Amino acid sequence: MKSLNSDNCDLCSSQKYPIIWANDLLRIVLINDQNYKGYCRVDLIDHIKEMSDLDEAIRNEFMGVIFQMENIVKEYLQPDKINLASLGNITPHLHWHIIPRYHSDNHFPGSIWSQKKRNDINKFSKTQEIEFIKHINEKLNH
Numbered sequence: 001m002k003s004l005n006s007d008n009c010d011l012c013s014s015q016k017y018p019i020i021w022a023n024d025l026l027r028i029v030l031i032n033d034q035n036y037k038g039y040c041r042v043d044l045i046d047h048i049k050e051m052s053d054l055d056e057a058i059r060n061e062f063m064g065v066i067f068q069m070e071n072i073v074k075e076y077l078q079p080d081k082i083n084l085a086s087l088g089n090i091t092p093h094l095h096w097h098i099i100p101r102y103h104s105d106n107h108f109p110g111s112i113w114s115q116k117k118r119n120d121i122n123k124f125s126k127t128q129e130i131e132f133i134k135h136i137n138e139k140l141n142h
């Protein structure tokens, strides 16, 4: 697939978060400064704005990886809820947030972009992070 880059796009320029898995179409990054242990983002590599702009096969592959990630996160971390979110108002480049939610997290039951309700710290240790990345790769590459 031809890579379409856009200037001034955060997702087309160098990556702020570590890439923990990728193929020709997609990459998964781990949002590190997280109060939401296991918070990942699945990015389309090409700069495309809407899901309806994608070919059906590509859209299905994209959604397939998102649902696989939801399953992996659900089984591995057993959060109270998982939020899947695709907004892109600020960065109109397709990406989906996979957000494990916990009753004790900073915004529950609001969205993570709502006003903070408490100050929970629920990060991975470095060892937990490495184990989580290894687990995702084992599941997605099997």
Ligand SMILES: [Zn+2]
Binding pocket: 005, 006, 009, 010, 011, 012, 046, 047, 048, 092, 093
């Ligand atoms: Zn972009």
